[in-house]
Amino acid sequence: MSTNRYAIILAAGQGTRMKSKLYKVLHPVCGKPMVEHVVDQVSKLDINKIVTIVGHGADQVKAQLDGKSEFALQEEQLGTAHAVMQAAPQLATLQGTTLVICGDTPLITAETMEALLSHHEQQGAKATILSSYAEDPTGYGRIIRNEDGHVERIVEHKDATDEERKVKEINTGTYCFDNQALFEALQHVSNDNAQGEYYLPDVIEILKAKGEIVSAYQIADMEETLGVNDRVALAQAEKIMRRRINEYHMRNGVSIIDPENTYIGVEVQIGQDTIIYPGSVITGQTVIGNDCKIGPHTEIHDCEINDRTVIRQSVAHQSSIGSDVTIGPFAHIRPQSAIGNEVRIGNFVEIKKSTFGKGSKASHLSYIGDAEVGEQVNIGCGSITVNYDGKNKYLTKIEDNVFVGCNSNLVAPVTIGKGAYIAAGSTITEDVPGMALSIARARQVNKENYVHKLNSKK
Numbered sequence: 001m002s003t004n005r006y007a008i009i010l011a012a013g014q015g016t017r018m019k020s021k022l023y024k025v026l027h028p029v030c031g032k033p034m035v036e037h038v039v040d041q042v043s044k045l046d047i048n049k050i051v052t053i054v055g056h057g058a059d060q061v062k063a064q065l066d067g068k069s070e071f072a073l074q075e076e077q078l079g080t081a082h083a084v085m086q087a088a089p090q091l092a093t094l095q096g097t098t099l100v101i102c103g104d105t106p107l108i109t110a111e112t113m114e115a116l117l118s119h120h121e122q123q124g125a126k127a128t129i130l131s132s133y134a135e136d137p138t139g140y141g142r143i144i145r146n147e148d149g150h151v152e153r154i155v156e157h158k159d160a161t162d163e164e165r166k167v168k169e170i171n172t173g174t175y176c177f178d179n180q181a182l183f184e185a186l187q188h189v190s191n192d193n194a195q196g197e198y199y200l201p202d203v204i205e206i207l208k209a210k211g212e213i214v215s216a217y218q219i220a221d222m223e224e225t226l227g228v229n230d231r232v233a234l235a236q237a238e239k240i241m242r243r244r245i246n247e248y249h250m251r252n253g254v255s256i257i258d259p260e261n262t263y264i265g266v267e268v269q270i271g272q273d274t275i276i277y278p279g280s281v282i283t284g285q286t287v288i289g290n291d292c293k294i295g296p297h298t299e300i301h302d303c304e305i306n307d308r309t310v311i312r313q314s315v316a317h318q319s320s321i322g323s324d325v326t327i328g329p330f331a332h333i334r335p336q337s338a339i340g341n342e343v344r345i346g347n348f349v350e351i352k353k354s355t356f357g358k359g360s361k362a363s364h365l366s367y368i369g370d371a372e373v374g375e376q377v378n379i380g381c382g383s384i385t386v387n388y389d390g391k392n393k394y395l396t397k398i399e400d401n402v403f404v405g406c407n408s409n410l411v412a413p414v415t416i417g418k419g420a421y422i423a424a425g426s427t428i429t430e431d432v433p434g435m436a437l438s439i440a441r442a443r444q445v446n447k448e449n450y451v452h453k454l455n456s457k458k
C-alpha cells in the first residue's frame with residue numbers, strides 16, 4: 001500500500017519587503033500569482049489533501065485558489081511553524097507524508113517535489129529538507145551538518161554566527177515530514193530567537209534530538225528554489241519563468257526570434273511553425289494556431305487566433321480571430337470582437353464588439369463599433385460607425401458584399417442591405433436597401449472664376 005500524501009502551502013504572510021498593497025503571494029509571475037504556481041505544481045502530484053495557510057489577504061487568496069485547495073486561517077503571523085500548526089484540525093491525526101512548501105517559491109516544479117518525496121520515503125526519514133547551494137546565501141536559513149555530514153539543524157540568517165553565515169547550503173523552504181511526527185514536534189518549537197517567531201526549521205533539530213532520521217535532498221537546479229521576498233527577486237523569478245515558457249514553446253515547434261524580449265503567459269498555447277517576433281506580449285487564455293506570424297511589438301490578451309494569421313504591431317483583447325487574417329500594423333481589436341477568416345484589418349483601424357464575416361476588409365483609418373459586418377464587405381478608408389449618442393450604443397448592420405466608400409459615417413442604428421454601395425463622404429442616417437446606391441452628401445457647386453472676384457475685392 002502506498003503512503004498517503006498531504007501538502008501544506010504557507011501563504012499567510014504580508015510580504016512587507018514587497019512594499020505593496022497587493023499581498024505577496026498574489027504578485028503574478030508571468031501572469032499567474034506566485035502561490036497559484038505552487039498549488040498548480042503540487043496538484044500535479046498524487047496528493048490526498050492540500051491545505052493552504054492564509055492570513056493577510058485571506059479572502060483574496062482563497063478566491064484565487066478556489067477549488068484548488070482547502071484553507072486554514074492563521075490570524076496572527078507568528079512564524080512558519082505556527083502557520084503549519086493551523087492545519088492541525090485538517091491533518092494532525094492522519095498517517096502519511098506531508099510536503100510543506102512556501103507560497104513565495106513560484107519556480108519549484110512538480111518533478112522536484114516528486115524527487116524530494118521519493119528520497120524521503122526511501123530513506124525512511126521523519127523529515128527531509130530540500131536544500132540548495134546559493135552563491136549569495138544572504139537571508140536564507142543555513143543547513144548545519146555535523147562532522148559526518150549529517151544534517152543537524154537549520155539556522156536562520158538573522159540568528160547565525162559569522163561562521164554559520166559562511167555556509168552556502170541553504171534551506172529552500174520546502175520539506176517533507178512524517179505527518180504525525182511533524183505535528184508532535186511543532187508543539188516543542190519556541191520563539192526564542194532573533195525574530196521572536198516560531199520557526200518551522202526548528203522542527204529538524206527537535207526530531208534529530210529524539211534520534212529520528214533527518215535528511216536533506218539537494219536540488220541540482222538552484223534557480224527553482226528562488227524565494228521571492230522583494231521586487232528584485234520578483235523580476236528574477238519572472239525572467240527565469242519567461243525563459244522556461246519560451247523554451248517550452250520553442251521545443252514545441254514555435255520560432256521565437258528574440259526570447260529575451262518575448263513575454264508569453266503561462267496559460268498561452270501556440271501551434272507549430274508560428275513565428276513570434278520581438279517585443280510581443282501574449283497573455284491570459286490566448287490560443288494561437290499554426291503558421292501564424294505575431295509581432296513585432298504586439299499585445300494579445302485572451303484571444304483565439306487561427307492558422308496562418310498575421311498580426312503586426314497591434315493590440316487585440318478578448319476576441320476571436322479566424323485563419324488567414326491579416327491585422328495591422330497599428331490596429332486595435334477591442335473585446336468581444338469576432339473576426340472571420342481571410343479578413344484584412346489595416347493600419348489605424350479600431351474594432352470594438354463587432355463581427356466581421358469572411359473576406360471583409362477595413363484597410364485604413366476606420367472605427368467599427370457595435371457592428372455586424374457580413375462577408376466580402378469593403379469598408380473604405382476613414383469610414384466609421386457612429387454608434388454612440390452620448391447615452392446609448394446602437395447597432396450597425398452591414399450585410400454581405402456591401403461597399404462603403406471612403407470617409408462615410410454610418411449613424412446607428414442602421415442597416416446597409418446586401419450588395420449596397422455607399423458613395424464616398426456619405427453620412428448615412430437611414431437604412432439602405434440591398435443593391436442600392438446611396439449618396440448622402442451635399443452636392444458640389446463650382447463657381448466659375450469666383451476667385452478672381454474675391455481677389456478684386458481686396
Ligand code: UD1
Nearest residue numbers: 010011012013077078079080083103140141171172173227
Ligand atoms: C524561510 C525560512 C528559511 C528559508 C527561506 C526559503 C523560516 C523561519 N525560514 O525564510 O529558512 O531559507 O524561507 O525561502 O521558515 N508565512 C506564513 N505565516 C507566518 C510567516 C510566514 O504563512 O507566520 C509564510 C509566508 O507567507 C511565506 C512563507 O511562509 O510564503 C515564508 O515566510 P518568509 O517570511 O518569506 O520566510 P523567509 O524569511 O523567506
Ligand code: CA
Nearest residue numbers: 104227228229
Ligand atoms: Ca521567503
